[in-house]
Amino acid sequence: MGWQQVIEQTVVGLGYELVDLERSTGGLLRVTIDWPWDPAAPQERYITVDDCERVTRQLQYVLEVEGVDYKRLEVGSPGIDRPLRQPRDYERFVGEVVDVTLRAPIGAAAGGAVAPGRKKFRGTLRAGEAPGTWQLELLEDEAAPPGGAKPARRRGEPTTVQVLGFTLDEVREARLAPIVDFKGRRARGAAGQG
CATH class of the missing domain: 3.30.300.70 (RimP-like superfamily, N-terminal)
Known part of the structure; x- marks a missing residue:
């Protein structure tokens, strides 16, 4: 052994x-x-x-x-940027924001708001319609703007602009996105001042 x-x-x-x-x-x-x-x-x-x-x-x-x-x-422990390797990891974190790096870049045939040739994406993980398939709901900040310019910062929650379908065979690396929210801390402090 x-x-x-x-x-x-x-x-x-x-x-x-x-x-x-x-x-x-x-x-x-x-x-x-x-x-x-x-x-x-x-x-x-x-x-x-x-x-x-x-x-x-x-x-x-x-x-x-x-x-x-x-x-x-x-x-x-795995920490806030836990790797996703097994199918059960993907099942466990459906609905969470994840970073996915594909083995091969998406082709120009993919079209839509995502620039061809990209391998790295951030979005909300969803289960696909067919068994063994997954979807990544890309957020508007992750979609490529026309002409390759940086997207403008907007206030509020980003909206979903495109859904990227994939299988685990296509994934080189996937991790939970290390997002830390400090808003709850501010809200408690503001509530205690009133």
């Missing part, structure tokens, strides 16, 4: 999901974990420092027994 399988088996055996595994030439072994997705759960669970510590201790023991050579072990 390879070291990747040993790590995955250990993480899954502790009740977590292995999101990512990275081994650098400097001896760093980085393991990213999350709770398995349960669509029936009333509330999503988040990885804590205690969870990372628990997995770290178990992995240190297992890797020593298996004779895996590494200098440093890091166990962490």
Whole structure:
């Protein structure tokens, strides 16, 4: 059994999901974990420092027994820019804003508001009509304006201008878009002043 399988088996055996595994030439072994997705759960669970510590201790023991050579072990949560790799990841984050990089650029035949030759897109993830297909609702700020000029900034919510259909085979990389909203913080402060 390879070291990747040993790590995955250990993480899954502790009740977590292995999101990512990275081994650098400097001896760093980085393991990213999350709770398995349960669509029936009333509330999503988040990885804590205690969870990372628990997995770290178990992995240190297992890797020593298996004779895996590494200098440093890091166990962490996926963060706000979580990668999407498996079909269940896409199912889990339907309705979220994601960044998608395609393996090949879209052709001129795609037409519409998106410039041909693009590979990178940001939009809202939706399930496609056919099984195994996905859609990305591109926002107006993501659509290419005529003549290649930058889009004008508008106040308010961006509107959907085009839907890009794709399969997982066409995706080189997909991640949750790292969007942080500080409006809730301002609203609470304003409410407390009245």
